[in-house]
Amino acid sequence: MKTLTVLELSKLYNINRQTIYNNIKKGILSKNSDNKIDLAEALRVFGEPVKKQDVKDSVKIDSPSSTEVVLLRQQIDMLKNQVSDAKEREMFYQEQIEAMQRLLEAPKPNMTTFTDQKSEPDITTDPGPEPEPKEEELTTPVISENKRIPVPELIEEEPKKRGFLSRFFLPNG
Incomplete structure (x- = not known):
């Protein structure tokens, strides 16, 4: 059995x-x-x-009043709004990129182009005459002065940091 x-x-x-x-x-x-x-x-x-009732008959999954269905529909609507906002942002940024590219491509008035440049002799193919050193320059080297950025001499020192209790119990110093 x-x-x-x-x-x-x-x-x-x-x-x-x-x-x-x-x-x-x-x-x-x-x-x-x-x-x-x-x-x-x-x-x-x-x-x-006792024979159980068929579960499929008593439960309706697609009922529109179901709270789960309502919540899922709200989530779908929210996601649709987020996607449309993202598309708008993408279009805005794409326009910004195109505007920046147009600005980069625009010719500047004071710039010389490749055709306006003077042709300089190529040093690698045509070295040209080298300047002959003079006798005076051989003995004394030329010293150039270093240009430095002026730094202020006096820098005010920060006061020493004090703890919470020392602010109340110790004199100012």
Whole structure:
């Protein structure tokens, strides 16, 4: 004969597991050595199991009044708004990029172009005459003065940081 666990029996008869355990403890229901209950014993105590209603008939998933559906529709609307805002931002930034590119490509009035430049002799192919050193310049090197940025001599020193309590108990210093 078929044997059932307490969980299977509670699902079959739609009763609480504690009820089954209480019936076993009182001696109304018996279980075999592997802690399972014989189906014939369950039929004797509980009778024929009630046929459950078909779940698909009683629950409507697509009901528009369902709170989950309403929440999901709100989330979809919110995401649509976010996508449209993102597209607007993208168009704005794309226009900004195009404007910057037009500004970069615009010719500047004081710049010389490649055709306006004077042709200078190429040093690598035509070295030209080298200047001859004079005798006076050989003995004394030319010293150029380093130009430095002036730095102020006096920098005011920051006062020493004081703790919370020393601000109240020590004199100003």
